[in-house]
Amino acid sequence: MIRDTLGPVTPPTTKGLRSMVLPDGRAVETLCPENTRIAYDEIFGERIYELFGIELADGATVFDVGANVGLAVLWVGDRIGRGTVHAFEPIPATFAALERNVGRHPHLDVRLHHAGAADRDGTATFTFYPRTSTSSSMYPDDSPEAHAESTRFILADMQRRLGSGFALLPGWVTRSCAEAVRRFYQRSQAVTCRLVRLSDVIHDEGIEHIDLLKLDVEGAEFDALKGIDDADWPRIGQVIVEVHEGREACVRMERLLSDRGFATTAWQQAPNVFARHWLVYARRPADRSIASVVSS
Secondary structure (H helix, E strand, C coil), rough: CCECCCCCCCCCCCCCCEECCCCCCCCCCCCHHHHHHHHHHHHHHHHHHHCCCCCCCEEEEEEEEECCCHHHHHHHHHHHEEEEEEEECCCCCHHHHHHHHHHHCCCEEEEEEEEEEECCCCCCCECCCCCCCCHCCCCCCCCCCHHHHHHHHHHHHHHHHHHHHHHHHCCHHHHHHHHHHHHHHHCCCCEEEEEEEEEHHHHHCCCCCEEEEEEECCCCHHHHHHHHCCCHHHHHEEEEEEECCCCHHHHHHHHHHHHCCCCCECCCCCCCCCCCCCCEEEEECCCCCCCCCCCC
């Protein structure tokens, strides 16, 4: 079952959506196939949501906050035979792709929330990047450090594509090409999106337990977690959160989760490219709510 539980501020639109076939043969809708391919490689190739003891069992309830076009929902459906996923996505065009894609696992009860997670109800202006939708954010990062990270990623991708031929190109050529590519993908537009507190959704939906809270909200992670009341934290068994502001923010996130009873592990997926980006994995050592683990 698929259910949209929140009315949108700006209606979803299918304008700009394109069909693509994933490496596993499944067809999905997306705004930017290259961006979706990268996300697919992370989730299904590197299996970044299965590291450091993260487990799911049949009947699990998952909060996918920052769902983008729904690849993590597909991942949940591959892992368990039945369960409930609450998928949150604020950007109208991206939400339209999510809405089309999440029906790929009809045994899941997918509940769509056209909203971003925050510490308050209301609205906010988001920066939407149609050509790299996973970077869309309430707090866009236009710092020199962010530019440098993007450039390193593009140069690494150019080297992967060109192989030994990359070394034959003058440095000024590769740098100029990388800057042109960066500017192309970073073209943006402002959209007004709805915000919701996660605790309000927990109460409105009558949720007793969240087996996994996956949070990827491009710099708004601390705001989103402030929207969880102290009384609701014991309902959450596992957390995966992407932290975007460097080692200090990562330590702060680990402390926040440790104070709420979790054992944490911090990991950098690509430290040579995205030096400020971390993933924090958190599990409750005494949590026994996950009885039967589905193996890979």
